[in-house]
Amino acid sequence: MALRLGRGVNGPAPLAVVGIPGNRRLTGFQEALRRAGLPAAREVSWREVLGGRAEFAPAELVRLDSPGEDPVVERLLRDTEDPTRVEGSALWYRRFIDAARGLRAQLLDEPSDLAVLFDKRLCHGVLADAGVPVPPAPTSGAAAPVGGWHDVRELMAEAGLSRVFVKLAHGSSASGVLAIATAGGGRVRATTSVRRDAAGGxxxxxxxxTYTAETEVGAIVDALAPDGLHVERWLPKGTLHGRTADLRVVVVGGRATHAVVRTSRWPMTNLHLGGARGDFAAARAVLGEHWAQALAICEQAAACFPGFSRVGVDLLPAPGWRRFAVGEVNAFGDLLPGLRGFDGGGAESGDTYDAQVAALLRTRRAAHA
Structure with missing residues (x-):
């Protein structure tokens, strides 16, 4: 992975981080710099960037981090401070990507890759074109927009799919995700964390x-559609100790370094929706000789985004844990507090931020050898 590291007048370029000062992400990265004996990075708020007040020195290297967990930034990006509201993800995407592209700075992370990573349709198309195993998806790449439930029904029929995930094209943390199964006689069952209020919000x-009335499912999908939808096959996943399981694998500098098993009784394994960290040792034992294959697929997916310094890959094991598909690749999927690198990943002694700092140092040494 190509990381651009310049030099200042008196040595290596100083580092700045654009994010939310004081949150867990920036704190974790600053602590990793300190452990490596490096100066702290200058923190620049997304509030400053979105307000047009951010300035960077010519020699400064700038790392981008998540704009989440700040109600003011939320309002600036999608005109609401309520983090529970689903609507507005398309507006959020346009403003966020425009802000990243407008930064006049030497960036560690490419806005062009960021734009693809935050559009599930484009990301799926890039992965599929590169031969990365992904769930079949009729909205992959630059497909025609999905207008609502009627279009979803048609896409499912044309592709011969009876089980799909319907996702917001620019969503995250399972926001707006529905796991939909259809059966004969027009029966529908949708599992989701989305609620509609009396006004339709x-x-x-x-x-x-769980919703079983097609009118309810259709109303939710129709309300989501203006923000853009991605539809993909709902693949059956392997289980661990009786619960559905997948893996979040963090790839830093092109190498898989950290992994966590997520288990749930729901189709979505997100920890805030009742998911739990599974037994990693048990999962690795189940994988056996296929562990190397799983990591190779994650690294192959990360290689599709050479301009981004780290990604979190959601790896879906098929029943039996012998075949895999990549569900998503997350630009800011490195927040795994307290998790040490797995054996053989090259980052066994530190967390995901230690691995990122070590990758920066390796690249700098190579650049100035």
Whole structure:
């Protein structure tokens, strides 16, 4: 992975981080710099960037981090401070990507890759074109927009799919995701954390619900559609200790370094929706000789985004844990507090931020050898 590291007048280029000062992400990265004996990075708020007040020195290297967990930034990006509201992800995407592209600085992370990573349709198309195993998806790449539930029904029929995930094209943390299964006689069952209020507004809940009335499912999908939808086959996943399981694998500098098993009784394994960290040792034992294959697929997926310094790959094991597909690649999927690197990953002594700092140092040494 190509990381651009310049030099200042008196040595290596100083480092700045654009993010939310004081949150866990920036704190974790600053602590990793300190452990490596490096100066702290200058913190620049997304509030400053979005307000047009951010300035960077010519020699400064700038790392981009998530704009989440700040109600003011949320309002600036999608005109609401309510983090539970679902609507507005398309507006969020346009403003966020425009802000990243407008930064006049030496960037560690390419806005062009960021734009693809935050559009599930484009990301799926890039992965599929590169031969990365992904779930079949009728909206992959630059497909025609999905207008609502009627279009989803047609896409499922044309592709011969009875089980799909319907996702917001620019969503994250399972916001707006529905796991939909259809059966004969027009029966529909949708599992989601989305709720509709009396006025038709959509909200994310921490409690997963199931809808079986097609009118309810259709109303939710129709309300989501203006923000853009991605539709993909709902693949059956392997289980661990009786629960559905997948893996979040962090790839830093092109190498898989950290992994966590996520298990749930729901189709979505996100930890805030009742998912739990699974037994990593048990999962690796189940994988056996296929562990290397799983990591290779994650690294292949990360290689599709050479301009981004780290990604979190959601790896879906098929039943039996012998075949795999990449569900998503997340630009800011490195927040795994307290998790040490797995054996053989080259980052066994530190967390995901230690691995990122070590990758920066390796690249700098190579650049100035």
């Amino acid at each position: 959509l909200f994310n809940s921490l409690r997963v619900a």
